[in-house]
């Protein structure tokens with residue numbers, strides 16, 4: 498029986514993880530959960546899974562959850578809150594496996610502490626690898642524990658890498674659906690609405706990653722994630738637009754052989770792979786191979802989607818650059834979702850914030866969080882500046 502803690506249990510990946518656990522009750526037990534602000538979902542999950550401990554982001558929500566659990570006769574579930582609460586979930590003594598699926602840098606400290614506590618960690622939260630991947634992977638090596646990618650592309654690469662030795666890898670091909678604006682002219686980007694940007698063609702995900710997919714920043718983050726997880730230089734990570742999202746990624750070996758992984762577009766599959774690694778177990782997620790007709794590929798257009806270029810530049814420069822890349826993106830995406838800036842202004846804010854950051858090496862998670870706060874402040878000022886300069890008509894209603 499594997500005992501699981503989930504960071505971000507109320508989100509898209511968190512719920513998919515619980516759905517996998519539900520399908521294999523004889524294999525998985527949920528021992529700890531961490532949510533953000535969705536009190537209703539947290540209550541339902543606590544009632545269904547009876548974890549030892551559950552965390553909420555804010556104290557008033559924790560108080561509310563505790564009261565509801567008491568009313569429901571579930572006082573034995575410990576309720577904690579805040580960053581310390583999330584760390585408590587991540588390091589719970591009964592958990593063997595931690596799923597890191599909080600969105601953004603909010604999940605960084607707990608993910609790092611889980612690794613440091615010797616847990617096997619399944620990583621969905623790519624932002625923590627973008628901001629502090631070198632520190633996290635170094636700690637995992639020290640602990641002798643694997644970091645198992647849940648992100649579908651890296652999960653695919655992980656599977657393909659089982660076909661050869663690292664020294665035999667020529668390059669990694671990360672596939673990208675291209676997002677909803679693959680065929681939209683750049684001249685129309687300033688009028689893209691939130692609703693249009695949230696309409697991803699192949700995946701159903703949380704809002705941040707969906708917008709990041711539309712700007713291709715998500716793919717940029719994945720390039721950095723791949724560098725960190727697989728210890729590869731950025732020059733050996735290539736992005737290929739593949740609108741069908743059938744092939745989740747590929748590994749090319751020195752002899753010219755290319756291994757590709759394909760499967761249904763369902764995150765429960767990479768989650769199941771990570772939870773059961775190095776085993777594979779039976780599932781009902783079948784890909785209808787005989788229905789397969791087209792596999793299209795094309796290079797990404799970095800002029801139209803500058804976020805991808807920014808990610809390559811940031812990882813080459815290193816240090817606080819990738820921290821700033823993530824922090825500025827987090828601020829810019831939130832501003833876009835709130836209707837404060839246009840879609841085309843997202844990369845501009847990120848580029849300015851990254852160029853204002855430095856490339857010195859960050860030696861600790863504390864330093865990473867300081868650099869993150871600084872870049873966030875800078876990006877916030879840029880957003881405010883845009884709002885002052887242009888009384889822009891809002892492109893959309895708020896979602």
Ligand SMILES: NC(=O)c1ccc[n+]([C@@H]2O[C@H](COP(=O)([O-])OP(=O)(O)OC[C@H]3O[C@@H](n4cnc5c(N)ncnc54)[C@H](OP(=O)(O)O)[C@@H]3O)[C@@H](O)[C@H]2O)c1
Nearest residue numbers: 505507508509510532533534535599600603621622702703
């Ligand atoms: N969805 C996918 O298919 C997919 C694929 C690959 C990688 N990923 C990565 O996985 C991560 C999660 O993505 P998602 O799509 O599942 O996002 P999501 O649906 O937006 O869920 C985010 C989760 O984080 C929690 N959270 C937010 N702020 C928090 C805080 N301060 N403290 C504690 N918890 C907090 C949210 O809690 P509340 O809802 O309770 O507020 C929610 O449980 C992201 O890093 C994303 O890039 C996702």
